[in-house]
Structures are given as structure tokens and as C-alpha cells.
Amino acid sequence: MLRQTRISSYIFNSPFISRDLSWIKFNERVFDQARHPGRNIFEKLKFLAITSSNQDEFFMIRVGSLYNYIDYGRERVDYSGLREIPFKRKLFADSQAFHAEQHEHFLKNLMPEFKENGFRIVKLDELEDYELKQVKRYFKKTIFPMITPMVYDSYHTFPILMNKLLIYGVITHNPSDKKEQRKLSFIQIPQNLPRFYEIERENELLFVPIENIICRFIAKFFRNVEILAVNLFRIIRNGDFTLEESEDIDNNFLEEIKQKLKTRKTGRVVRIEVEEGYDSWMMRLLKKRWTIDNDNVFEVSKQSLMDFTGLWQIIKHKEFADAVPTGHPPVPPLTYTQADRAENIFEVLKQKDILLHHPYNSIDPLLTLLEQSAEDPDVLAIKITIYRLADDSRIITALLKAAENGKHVSVLFELKARFDEENNMREAKRLQQAGCFVIYGISSFKTHTKLMLIVRKEGSKVRRYVHMSSGNYNEKTARLYTDVSLLTSHDKYANDVSEFFNVITGHSNPETYRYLITAPRDMRQQLIELIRQEAENARQGLPSAISIKINSLEDRETIQELYAASEAGVPVKLVVRGICCLRPGRAGLSENITVKSIVGDYLEHARLYYFHNGGEPLLYAGSADIMVRSFDRRLESLFQVLDPMVLKECLLILDYNLRDNTNSYILQEDGNYIKVQPAEGEEPFNVHQEFFRITNDDLENIHLFEEQLMEEEDEAAVEEEAQEVSSKTK
Structure with missing residues (x-):
């Protein structure tokens, strides 16, 4: 306690607030939405799930980065002034407190609201006999064939346990072996199985956690041996690649990104969530194997739920579709009137700029401009930077159509957009195969800017249309994120944006930009x-x-x-x-x-x-x-x-x-x-x-x-x- 007081005093005296400790405070503010009395249970569960996902990413990236320093023996001084180890203690202490707060709120405040809202998360003991038979059939026909226990002993190497999956650690003893001999096996619950098995009753939906089903029938995997302990846990691995990222783009860059995606699955363990009452022998083995200590171990009550991200199955259930607020429909932009929308958007932009303020204004004017450009015979070229995309993106469809119609299409695709790398690689290849000029990032820099340039022949002149934004070219997030973006044909912008694209697609090096x-x-x-x-x-x-x-x-x-x-x-x-x-x-x-x-x-x-x-x-x-x-x-x-x-x-x-x-x-x-x-x-x-x-x-x-x-x-x-x-x- 004295050490924590000293650390807190040291932190306060710094003129700067720690980035990572500040982030934990941010996640607490998001979690505060799960306590908001004006929100219904499904909204509260949504924010709880978001904070859980945020916490996973924080440990993968920020805590992973901290361990890069610790594991590689590099010095690190936080903005708070603390060195690596004292700062790690403070960071984990705050994270443990937040973790406990999440589960306490879930048990004491959220679960009591489930029944009155037409659903419950239940244990197998709460089911009727005929429902239990359904569950048993589901285990036999679906779960059992998918699962492969992995044993770790003197004859088998330690298996690769996957990031963010629910895992059972099962300790067994063979009666024919010496009494003190124990074996540890792992059962990973496949990620393509639903988090809950659903049972419909007349007035409610029951959600049975899949780990409860596996635990009930776990003996099916271990015949003729004694099961000494069954422990549910979940690990988070380091997903930060700062030390390994190459600055040489010519060194098979695409292959490098693919390899990094693989290491995300096998990076060092930075956190383990484990159900209370876990076996101490197993935990000692895991801590030694992964070089972690008690700070890294986050206990979960047997009455609670491990991994709140699984709650999305309930939140998005069709039965509760009407209960989750859909949000206010977009309103027309102040700078794009009803009369404007009746005109060709190119003609409107010749007269004035259009500001879109999402999600209050729809992203449709931008999509309209791009889709019209793809079909317009006078459009000569489209240049765009892409960081994140929606699934089934209309942006990609329009660019493919433009290339098909013989227009020059240049796309700077950021392959290092965290957790969107695979999707971006896939879409970039589609564009490249369609004849688009695709640039896979710029050297060691991540392309985060959001710019688009459309070149159009109008009579004897060429006019350029520009889009600049704070947000991504993503139709889905444009309904969820507040962003501003500008549509314009102003030459002052067009000159700068044209020059910027020349820089990132070639070797231009302008002395200055006027308005960028x-x-x-x-x-x-x-x-x-x-x-x-x-x-x-x-x-x-x-x-x-x-x-x-x-x-x-x-x-x-x-x-x-x-x-x-x-x-x-x-x-x-x-x-x-x-x-x-x-x-x-x-x-x-x-x-x-x-x-x-x-x-x-x-x-x-x-x-x-x-x-x-x-x-x-x-x-x-x-x-x-x-x-x-x-x-x-x-x-x-x-x-x-x-x-x-x-x-x-x-x-x-x-x-x-x-x-x-x-x-x-x-x-x-x-x-x-x-x-x-x-x-x-x-x-x-x-x-x-x-x-x-x-x-x-x-x-x-x-x-x-x-x-x-x-x-x-x-x-x-x-x-x-x-x-x-x-x-x-x-």
C-alpha cells in the first residue's frame, strides 16, 4: 500500500499525465455508459462489450509494447516519470481494479435486469429435462466432433494456445501411473461456434454459455483417466510489432505483413483471465511457461461471464432488434439543400463547398460523387487514400467500375491499419487485378490521411474535385462516428491535393503547401x-x-x-x-x-x-x-x-x-x-x-x-x- 501511495504521488508531481493510465480513464468513461440510467439493458450490454474489446486491444498493443521494452531489455520512461517495472505495477493495478468493477456491475446490476427483458444467461442445472436433452444432442453432433484435446507432457510439446479464445486446462491422472504423476491437457473452444446455445421458451430466451456445456460433458474427451481439475481461462498475446517493423518497403513488403499477422497469434502472453478456484499447479506451470506473474492473472467469478465480447450475440439477436435504438435518421447538410440535390453534384460543387458532418449528415453525397465519377465519360482519373473500409464497400465497387470504364484509378492502400490488414490486402488485390494503380503504403509511414481527387474534362478545361475528411472511407462507421468532411472544386485545395498525390505516388517534393x-x-x-x-x-x-x-x-x-x-x-x-x-x-x-x-x-x-x-x-x-x-x-x-x-x-x-x-x-x-x-x-x-x-x-x-x-x-x-x-x- 505504501509503495502504491508513493507511486501515485510521484505520478501526480509530473507535468504530464501517463498516456496508458489516461487510456484506462477513457475506458472507464465508456464503461460509465453501461451504468447510465437512461439506457436499456441492451445498450448497457453493448457498452460493456465495447469496454471488454477495448481492454483486449489495449493489452495486445499498449501492454504488448511495454513488454517489448521489458523483454528486450530496453529502457523506457513513462510520461509519469516511472521506469518500466514500477510503471507496469501501476498499470496492472489500475487494470485489475477496472476488471473487478466490470464484473461486479455485470453481476449486481445487469444480470438482475435480464429476466424482465425476456432473456437469461443460465447454467445447465436451470434447464428442464427436455432442454437438457437438446443440449446433449448439440454437444454430441456439433461440439464434440470439432474439439481436439491437446496434451502437454514429457512426450508432447507445449501446444500453441490461441489469442482471445476460451480454453479449458484439464489436469488428469492415469490410474496405471504413479500417484504423483499428472498431465495437463488443453481444450480450445473453436471461435466459429456461437458463444451461447439458445433455447426458446414461451416468454423468454435462454442463453447457455458454451463453456458450461463443454464442462458438463468434458469426461467424454478423457476416458479411463481420472480428472483432477478443470480450469477455464483465456489469454491475451502481444500484438505490437514496433520492434520488428521494417523500414525497407522493397523487401517483400506484402509478405512481411503476412508474417506479422501470424506472429500476432503466437506473441508473448501479457494477460490471462482465469476462473476463480483454479488449480495452483497448473497456474505455476503456465506462469513459468509464459514468464508472467500475479499481476498478469485476472480472476473471474464462476457466477460471472468470461469475455464480455460474447454478449454481442444477445445484443444483436433478431428477437431484440426493436429494443436496440437505431439512432436518428440523417438530416440534410446545411450546405447541400434540397434544391442542390436535384442538380448534378458536379454542378453544385462548381458553385460552393459542401460540408458533411457525420453521422448527422449522410455519407451519400460522397458516394454519389464517386459513383457518378465511375460512370461519367468526362472523368479522366480518380485518386484516393484508403485506411479502413466497410464490408461490401460501395467505395471499392465504384473504383472497380471506374477502372472497368477505362479511367485512371490510383489507390494508396494502407496495409498496416491495425486489425484490418487482411481485409485491406484482399481489397487491394482486387483493385490491382482490375487494372488500378495500387500503392501499398509509403516506406515506414502509415497512411492515415483521408483524401480523394477526381479529375474531370469539362469542355476545353480540366476541373478537379476534392474530398478531404477526418474519417475513413467507410459507410458503416459514418453512421457511428462523428466526423467532418469537405467536398469542393476550389482550385486552392485542388493544387495542394494534386501535389500531395504526386508526392505519395512518385518522387515530387514540394517546397510548401498553401492550404494543407x-x-x-x-x-x-x-x-x-x-x-x-x-x-x-x-x-x-x-x-x-x-x-x-x-x-x-x-x-x-x-x-x-x-x-x-x-x-x-x-x-x-x-x-x-x-x-x-x-x-x-x-x-x-x-x-x-x-x-x-x-x-x-x-x-x-x-x-x-x-x-x-x-x-x-x-x-x-x-x-x-x-x-x-x-x-x-x-x-x-x-x-x-x-x-x-x-x-x-x-x-x-x-x-x-x-x-x-x-x-x-x-x-x-x-x-x-x-x-x-x-x-x-x-x-x-x-x-x-x-x-x-x-x-x-x-x-x-x-x-x-x-x-x-x-x-x-x-x-x-x-x-x-x-x-x-x-x-x-x-
Whole structure:
């Protein structure tokens, strides 16, 4: 306890918040949605399943990365100032506490709601005789033929146990052997079996966990031997490839990616979930085999459920389809009216820019533009960057059609999009076989930017149409993530985007872009210069302000510049959904900085950067967060918003995010978050509902930094007047 207190004190004294500890706080905010009294049981289970999936990925990637340092003997100092081993202890202690909180909530608060909602998760002892016969038949006909026990003893090597699967460790003794001789066998539950066996009753659905069925009949696999213990467990393996990634793209890059996908299945074990009451002999063997200790062992109550991601079978069950909210239907964009939609979209874009704010606005205008381009005989070329795709993607279908119609199609496909590598490789090959020019990433950089360029012959001229976005070309996530994207034919954008594609598909190296900020080239430095300009304005007594909405804030250099701006008197308002390593509200460091996180019905994904700029607002949008990886290891882009109407709408997005008092959490100096509640007499303001109701009138009623800027302008006016009086007196 004393050691934990010392570590916590050490962490608090750091000017930075640990990235990984901040991420755990983010997952707690997501888990908070599973406790929301206004959500029904299926929504609560959805958020519980999401946090479980998040936790798996966190251990695979972030904890896996930590073990890369530990296993390879590399030094690592966390932002909190802690070295590898003390930080590992703190990280696992917080993870263990979160794990316990999840299971306690599931048992005490969620399970009691099941029956009144028409379903239950049951044990075999709760079934009627005829239902038990059904289960036995299912085991005999389906489960038993699929399973192969794997023994580990002096004659058999230790088997490869798969990542994220439920596994039984079975300890047996052969009566003909010496009394102390034991053998350990493993039964892996195949991932292509449903998580639950379903039984329909007149008024309810019963879900029987598959591990309960296997446990009941496990003796069928071990005839004529004594079963000493049966232990259910699940492992998470290291899925981080940072140490192995090659920077040589010519060295059979595709094959390298395939090999890395294989190592994801056999990476070192970083966590084991195990049912309580496990056999100590088995655990000693596993801990020694995988070089783990008690920190890595997460116990699960026999009354609870191992792996909450299996709850998706219940959440998505057709019986409960009406119980899961489908969300508000999209509304027309303010910049794309009903009259506009009656016209050819090319003609509309000649006249104005179109801002799409997803999921409040549909992705259909973008799809319409791309599908029309594929068929339009005047379209000469399509260039696009792809990071993640939906299943049965209309984007891919349109690109294939365009290639079939003889158009030049260039696609930069990111093969290193985490957990989408296989799908991206498959789709990239389809495009390549259709005659598209496919680029598989750029050297050691991950292509995260979202850009599209369409070249069209119009009479004797050529016009270029551009799409720039903060989100992926994915129709599915466009209904779930909040993103902004711009459709335009503005030459100022087209020149920069054309140049950018020349860079990534060839060997061009432009001196500068006018309206794009790109990484890894100069994004960090340009953002820092914008922050410094606001700080200088504040020192000169001029109005200044910064507001940034991003997913993650982690880059140390940029954080230090925000601290300097705060000390200069710049009001800084940040909306950071997930990781935030900046410590707000610290005296003499960040007194003028506030940080809020919004977590609710939609996943906040848009990135917006606002700088007051002496009353001539500069606002950028795009794909990049303030992270080392975004600035140094990714191809990213931010575009300056030029159109006055689009600029107002982006300012309104920031304003509404700052006004939200329903989905918001305020980051405290100590790294904890406090849920925002409407003040007494204050109306609830839910940003995830308000954007479905906005009108053009709302664009004239934006209050971003209004009070602070008015005060600063008044002070500046008073100072100017005083100087004039002083000058006349002299």
C-alpha cells in the first residue's frame, strides 16, 4: 500500500499525465455508459462489450509494447516519470481494479435486469429435462466432433494456445501411473461456434454459455483417466510489432505483413483471465511457461461471464432488434439543400463547398460523387487514400467500375491499419487485378490521411474535385462516428491535393503547401507556430484564444507550447475524447487550460483546430491528432477551412461541444475525470442530439470564447484610450 501511495504521488508531481493510465480513464468513461440510467439493458450490454474489446486491444498493443521494452531489455520512461517495472505495477493495478468493477456491475446490476427483458444467461442445472436433452444432442453432433484435446507432457510439446479464445486446462491422472504423476491437457473452444446455445421458451430466451456445456460433458474427451481439475481461462498475446517493423518497403513488403499477422497469434502472453478456484499447479506451470506473474492473472467469478465480447450475440439477436435504438435518421447538410440535390453534384460543387458532418449528415453525397465519377465519360482519373473500409464497400465497387470504364484509378492502400490488414490486402488485390494503380503504403509511414481527387474534362478545361475528411472511407462507421468532411472544386485545395498525390505516388517534393498542413513533413512545427502566435498576441494585450477538438493529445512538444500559451494568458479550451497527457489547471503551468471529454451515443472522431488569429479565425480540420505517431510516423493532413459558411459551421461544432452538459467529463489536475451535470435551472444540452436540429439561424448565434474575448477587447480598448490620453498630456 505504501509503495502504491508513493507511486501515485510521484505520478501526480509530473507535468504530464501517463498516456496508458489516461487510456484506462477513457475506458472507464465508456464503461460509465453501461451504468447510465437512461439506457436499456441492451445498450448497457453493448457498452460493456465495447469496454471488454477495448481492454483486449489495449493489452495486445499498449501492454504488448511495454513488454517489448521489458523483454528486450530496453529502457523506457513513462510520461509519469516511472521506469518500466514500477510503471507496469501501476498499470496492472489500475487494470485489475477496472476488471473487478466490470464484473461486479455485470453481476449486481445487469444480470438482475435480464429476466424482465425476456432473456437469461443460465447454467445447465436451470434447464428442464427436455432442454437438457437438446443440449446433449448439440454437444454430441456439433461440439464434440470439432474439439481436439491437446496434451502437454514429457512426450508432447507445449501446444500453441490461441489469442482471445476460451480454453479449458484439464489436469488428469492415469490410474496405471504413479500417484504423483499428472498431465495437463488443453481444450480450445473453436471461435466459429456461437458463444451461447439458445433455447426458446414461451416468454423468454435462454442463453447457455458454451463453456458450461463443454464442462458438463468434458469426461467424454478423457476416458479411463481420472480428472483432477478443470480450469477455464483465456489469454491475451502481444500484438505490437514496433520492434520488428521494417523500414525497407522493397523487401517483400506484402509478405512481411503476412508474417506479422501470424506472429500476432503466437506473441508473448501479457494477460490471462482465469476462473476463480483454479488449480495452483497448473497456474505455476503456465506462469513459468509464459514468464508472467500475479499481476498478469485476472480472476473471474464462476457466477460471472468470461469475455464480455460474447454478449454481442444477445445484443444483436433478431428477437431484440426493436429494443436496440437505431439512432436518428440523417438530416440534410446545411450546405447541400434540397434544391442542390436535384442538380448534378458536379454542378453544385462548381458553385460552393459542401460540408458533411457525420453521422448527422449522410455519407451519400460522397458516394454519389464517386459513383457518378465511375460512370461519367468526362472523368479522366480518380485518386484516393484508403485506411479502413466497410464490408461490401460501395467505395471499392465504384473504383472497380471506374477502372472497368477505362479511367485512371490510383489507390494508396494502407496495409498496416491495425486489425484490418487482411481485409485491406484482399481489397487491394482486387483493385490491382482490375487494372488500378495500387500503392501499398509509403516506406515506414502509415497512411492515415483521408483524401480523394477526381479529375474531370469539362469542355476545353480540366476541373478537379476534392474530398478531404477526418474519417475513413467507410459507410458503416459514418453512421457511428462523428466526423467532418469537405467536398469542393476550389482550385486552392485542388493544387495542394494534386501535389500531395504526386508526392505519395512518385518522387515530387514540394517546397510548401498553401492550404494543407501535412505530416510527417511539418505538421508539428506549423501547429506550434500557430500556438506561439496566439501566445504573442496575448503578451501584446490583444485578444487570443485556442480551441482544439481531437481524439488524443500526447505529443510532449505541443503540450509544452500549450502550457506556454496558457502562461501568456491565452484561454485554451480542449475537447479530447480519449488519451490526454496534458495536465490542466495547474498553478503556474496550465491555469488557463480546460479539457473535456465527450463520450455518448456516437464515437467522437472529428479533428478541428481553431486559432483566434486577431479576429480573423484560422480553422483546420483533418485526420491528425496531436500525437508523436501522427506527426512523425504517419502520412496525415489538415486542411484550412476557407468557405465562410463552412467556417461558421465548424465554429458551431466547437461551440456545441463546449456547451454539452450531458455527455461531458472534465479532466482534473490529478488525471481523474468528473461527469458534467446540468446546473440547477440549466437545460440539458446533448451535443449528440442538437446537431440533428441545427438550422442556418444557429450559425449566427455562436458563443465560442465570446465572454473572454469581449473582456479582452474591452481591456485592450481601455489600454489604448489610456495611451492616447497619456500621449496628449505629454
